[in-house]
Amino acid sequence: QKEVEQNSGPLSVPEGAIASLNCTYSDRGSQSFFWYRQYSGKSPELIMSIYSNGDKEDGRFTAQLNKASQYVSLLIRDSQPSDSATYLCAAVPLVFSGGYNKLIFGAGTRLAVHP
């Protein structure tokens, strides 16, 4: 079982719609979760971090965490063509939470926002 799993997509949504990206993780003790956006040929760019159950909003982005279900999601409201990219979910397993940021990444979900 992969430690962090994402649907590879592509997820195609029309401009202006809500894009919903999902991620599950296997280490129940994981405490820190991150969403990165990566354009083709570029480095990952941090969008959101979330550490507590519930929702965290930042502009058009909302991260949701449900530790009981071991589930993290990212919602993008009012999707724009410029949001088209690969979105990487990452978790820091419990054993590293008190030490250093060994990020375990999912394979990423490709999002395509069409006009």
Place this chain on the structure above:
Amino acid sequence: NAGVMQNPRHLVRRRGQEARLRCSPMKGHSHVYWYRQLPEEGLKFMVYLQKENIIDESGMPKERFSAEFPKEGPSILRIQQVVRGDSAAYFCASSPPELGQIAGNTIYFGEGSWLTVV
């Protein structure tokens, strides 16, 4: 992430040659991570270093790969006798020395080094 400097950005090597990738962390950061991203895959952790120390190299292939972070100068990821399967993007990231907190501690990625083995 502009503060983490990697070079070269693109590197082409023939099979059997050596590749050296360099990473200068953000100012004030003393922790460096190397990740590898194969085509169409996510990033895979390779190694975590502090100045002059390798802390976790659990993601490094057992042979041909080595990493260092000397007291002075950049961190170096060295790949000896490269093979086509080494073709990938190699990302360096750095974090500040204040570790151990769940909240607020994130790492910053460089722009990556793309290695092509022909």
